[in-house]
Amino acid sequence: MKNYSVVGKRLPRYDGTQKAVGAPCFTSDVSLPGMLYAKVLRSPYPHARIVNIDTTKAEQLPGVAAVICHKNTTSKLFNTSATIVFTLPPLVPVKDQRIFDDVVRYVGDEVAAVAAETEEIAQEALKLIEVEYEQLPSVFDPKEANKEEAPDLQGPREHGKNLPGEKIHLELGDIQKGFEDADYIFEHEFKLPVQKQCQMETMAAVATIDADGKITVYSSTQTVHPSRAILADLFDVPYSKVRVLSPPFIGGGFGVRIGLSAKAEPIAIALAQKAKRPVKVVYDREEDFTSSDTRHSGYVYLKTGVKKDGTFTARMMKAVLNAGAYCSFSTETHGVLGCMGLSLYSCPNQYYDGIAVYTNTTPSGAMRGFGSPQASTAIEAQLDIIAEELGIDRREISKKNMMKVGGEWVLPYQCQSIALEECIDQGAAAIGWDKKGTFDNSGSVKRGIGMACGTHVSNAWPFCGDYSNAYVNIQQDGSVQIAVGSPEMGTGVQTTLSQMVSETLGVTMDKIEVTIADTESSPFEIGAHASRTCYVVGMAVTQAAAQVKKEALEFAAKLLAERESCIYCAQDVQDLDIVDNMIVSKSNPNKKISLREVTIQAQFKGEQFIGVAKVVPQNAPPWLAHFADVSVDTETGKVTVNKLVAAHDVGRAINPTIVEGQIEGGLAQGYGYALTEEILYDENGRQLNTGFHKYMLPTAVDLPELQAIIVESDEPTHPFNVKGVGETGLIATAAAIMNAVYDAIGVRFFEIPMTEEKIYMALQESLKSCE
């Protein structure tokens, strides 16, 4: 692989200082003159009809400026996830939400909202809203909701009762024949929990509307342009009359705000329209838990046919996911679950069937991994069983079956690079794989090692539309401005994009500024998700930078040729390059002129260097192998993870520190997915753990030593060989820990999180069966 001078360097983060000093840079920090504060009244019932709602007393409370509910807001249907932008034909975007409806479908569903002079008054006013509910039958499990006798939650649907969208079916080869060819068939079902994104900043929006009705929204969305599309359609104004922007940062996303920030934006806008003043909505943590999308829980059934030597002959997956009360991205999540599940390994005969089913729980939507963690957890936990049964080294069975460059799979793009073998080898070395089976497990605390592999995507296509546009302009002093519609939600995007532009253009990092996430400063861009920013937006800024570099060098060549000084005469553009803000002759490095001088001269001739890129990407598979070293206290069921190692084929790390940070953050979420994190509901559909302390979000203190290993591969679809890394950090962590727990205590789990209680009970059960 080529060596670069800026790309690949551990440069400090652009957004580091501002965040370190606590600068006001999030939506909740936005304060506009005359701004009101809003609070939302939410349903206490999982399913009910609003027979009557009386907001009179709330409206009369001094300091209340506006009260809205289903009676005085649009009844237009929409989807808080930007399916109108993302959903690719022939799939049809599902719209099944209203700002407020006269039916509520989960505990936390929106009933009304108040804008008032202070948050306290708004909160007080909520208590004065009188609502008469007629309770309706409810259902919480997707398998139950899929039964004929289940209550009908959304009325007649094109694809069947309680089905928000299409079933996804994938096939390769002949699945029947595959099983016939197998020496062994393994069949298991895995139950996956409701995980919550737990991003630091809760859902937030500040809306202001000018006298002509033009809407401006400061928003915590990950996707300003798609958000604008939803809001413009919902409020029936042209896209050009809505502005959505980040202020300038977002306090984490993890998928929860692809599209809108739950309903923060539409509620803020509807209140601002009514009150004719700016309105701020900031969800509290409890609301964020109950009323913003979660990861899809559900069931993954897995049937695998293998030869004696461990070669796969058939793989069948069936998934039933809980969509929750509204569709969000349920269709697309299925697509990813199926495709990633089938594409991790080569297998000639494959089959996938998936559905998502409406229930009366918080809607499931996008969360980091978007189907991949569910797939990998099942596949890699089962593969551990297969390897053990066949007596094959766990590493070897993964290597034997792993995807090959150009290998056949269900995806419409090609696998053009894979360094999974290196990931397995380097990860195994780092975790100390050789110690596996050698621990002294005679005491009550037993130690084990496990591993698991995974793959994912570098952008959203073919599951959603994916493309990127960007501006890169050289300013009149030779500094550079990049404008992109993608936000900074903690991923270091401004630093990474600047490194690619700096490398391409020869302008030093200190002179590059990145304007982000403002629909009025950037061309359309689908935002930060699908591990796509570095890959797709990176392509776009690199392309635009190359364009302005070419223009600047052409101008410089003309300028130099015009000059009398003979050292510059007839300078050929091919001979010129830009290095550290200087335009230099490659053939004679003593010939140089500053880019600044060239841009000043260009300006006098009315010449500007404005680069516009339009990119429609291919896709590229990142690969990863995770390793866990755990100790299980068999007397309490407590799992202590001693170390997690994650070796990732990232293509190329533009900024290794940022890439490691992404992987480590993913490991933390994977740790929680495996061991502690789960939203639980009581029998009335109420969430039991609506706070970090109750939800058991792991903290830095809980976490083991994390070791991220970057493995590079020569991915040809990206100018700097980048592959996606935003989501991959957690994809195989749960399975690695499951396999390590088995290695320690000899008990298999088919359900996560493996809480202390579950492990303790399982150990008791296994003791009983031994008796």
Place this chain on the structure above:
Amino acid sequence: MKNYSVVGKRLPRYDGTQKAVGAPCFTSDVSLPGMLYAKVLRSPYPHARIVNIDTTKAEQLPGVAAVICHKNTTSKLFNTSATIVFTLPPLVPVKDQRIFDDVVRYVGDEVAAVAAETEEIAQEALKLIEVEYEQLPSVFDPKEANKEEAPDLQGPREHGKNLPGEKIHLELGDIQKGFEDADYIFEHEFKLPVQKQCQMETMAAVATIDADGKITVYSSTQTVHPSRAILADLFDVPYSKVRVLSPPFIGGGFGVRIGLSAKAEPIAIALAQKAKRPVKVVYDREEDFTSSDTRHSGYVYLKTGVKKDGTFTARMMKAVLNAGAYCSFSTETHGVLGCMGLSLYSCPNQYYDGIAVYTNTTPSGAMRGFGSPQASTAIEAQLDIIAEELGIDRREISKKNMMKVGGEWVLPYQCQSIALEECIDQGAAAIGWDKKGTFDNSGSVKRGIGMACGTHVSNAWPFCGDYSNAYVNIQQDGSVQIAVGSPEMGTGVQTTLSQMVSETLGVTMDKIEVTIADTESSPFEIGAHASRTCYVVGMAVTQAAAQVKKEALEFAAKLLAERESCIYCAQDVQDLDIVDNMIVSKSNPNKKISLREVTIQAQFKGEQFIGVAKVVPQNAPPWLAHFADVSVDTETGKVTVNKLVAAHDVGRAINPTIVEGQIEGGLAQGYGYALTEEILYDENGRQLNTGFHKYMLPTAVDLPELQAIIVESDEPTHPFNVKGVGETGLIATAAAIMNAVYDAIGVRFFEIPMTEEKIYMALQESLKSCE
């Protein structure tokens, strides 16, 4: 001329409602969390050295966050006018100002500034700053300042003592021979006053600086990108690390804030850097009078050679202008004065010499007309004398000598259209020229009619660099977003630009939005001045719109060809057009598809329609004839203007209502220039009239009937035949009124404003000489 469906229509103004309802849309409305308020201490002396300045007590006042003066701010030189951007080689940009200096050079010059929790505290703190001045000799008249014995105000200068910049010299033909060929020679000198822009919004800026030092300034500037250039250079950061934006409107400009808003921006930034909080600076009206640029006062000497038949043989102009204490645009103003003065009429032998001279008055800078009113006042007042002496009809002598298409002149571009004759004829008819000389002037109130002609530019080139860049994007719903760096300062630019884009693109006005004046949402643009926005920025948005239209039609043609429905098959792109948001076949208007459907389909293929225009304009001369009908009360000297008529060759009026508004506003300023407006200084260099009431700014009540007549001509350099109209409304008004006053009372004035007192005194004088 071609007929259009949107261009040429009297559509309502985009910014009308917001301004009518008093929406908070100016810099003074900006309020940021934690914002401080600043006040500025100004020099009470016209010329002094600051021997000592002690800010200790001010700093100790509770509520004071920062105090700055020359001791703790950069001593870098700059120019509040963006000469670093505008001044074209071989001229060199003059930099002669500091934020604060240890020498003050006019009453109102900046000495120190305070940022505090409230305006009141800041004001109080100013009183606690102790300054010890050593007074220095001062001079107020440019001719005096140009003498050898004058005090030296700025130290050694390249072009001579007290000369801020280069002398401008222009020549055509042989001036000596021209005078030899003349039958008559006329020689006069005219004295022109200090006029003030009197824009409604005073100078204002709000600066905020992030933790990494990136500067954001909400500013009342007319030129966000050039302002950014000044500020970036001054504060030594890359251009890309400074953002300047309008919030979103400006309350008038008239040239006073080309570049910075006086020193509002640098003072706000320097205080924000020191206080580490946002800082707001809003000048009060008195400060705006004393400490922001004025129109250049001075002397125009005019010597004209004519044949008996009225043909000009020679024209010599010499101008000595008062630069005031700092250079601002003094060099460029001279250029325009000379070029416009020489180019109004054809004359084979021409000569111009001009200088601006430093004095100890408020700096002179850009003001609507930028040299042209000074030139036209002299030329058209003298031409009245010539016509009378030669016994030629005043209209005819203008027509006989007027510039011809392709005629020789000192300008580097061609005159390609002129409808001055129609302007003279239509204006004369409207004023009732035939009544001239027929009024019953036997009483003490005497009536007269006068006329004057003028010309100007449609952009700043060749006096400054001029070019424009713009984005025009079709959104995913077929609506359109325009992004330009030019501001809305009252000229209706968003409406006018949208009309041109609507006409070009076939998208209706309600779907078009214009993002203005934000350095981060637009490519470089030199801003609103030189009557250039409609002409140059209009060219840019039209060009970008044509580009995206072509792209959209090409995509539509492909899309239609792919469709099975045979009516669309093999649709040829040449056959397609966009009309009212529908893509239609020109050959079969029944074949149509909405642009919205096409853009949605395009999006699914990752296709975006992003238009970027880069325009380097030619220039085009607007022409005008102004007519005044006045009554003079010879007992009091009071002039009552009965009617003003202004007939303007505007090329084409994109929105006639807006064009008429521009002309009428100009007439009001021309009325004041002729009769009432003048900044006067006492012997200590203090302005005597620092408020609208003292300055005698004419109000709507004072003004006569104003009639704007639009004359269109087929200007070929603009896609819609536009010529500049922003400044022309006042260029010939003063001369027309001067000539009307002479027609009424038979006394010539060689000085404006013709105040009641001056007219009364002149009448007394003429009575004496008759005795």
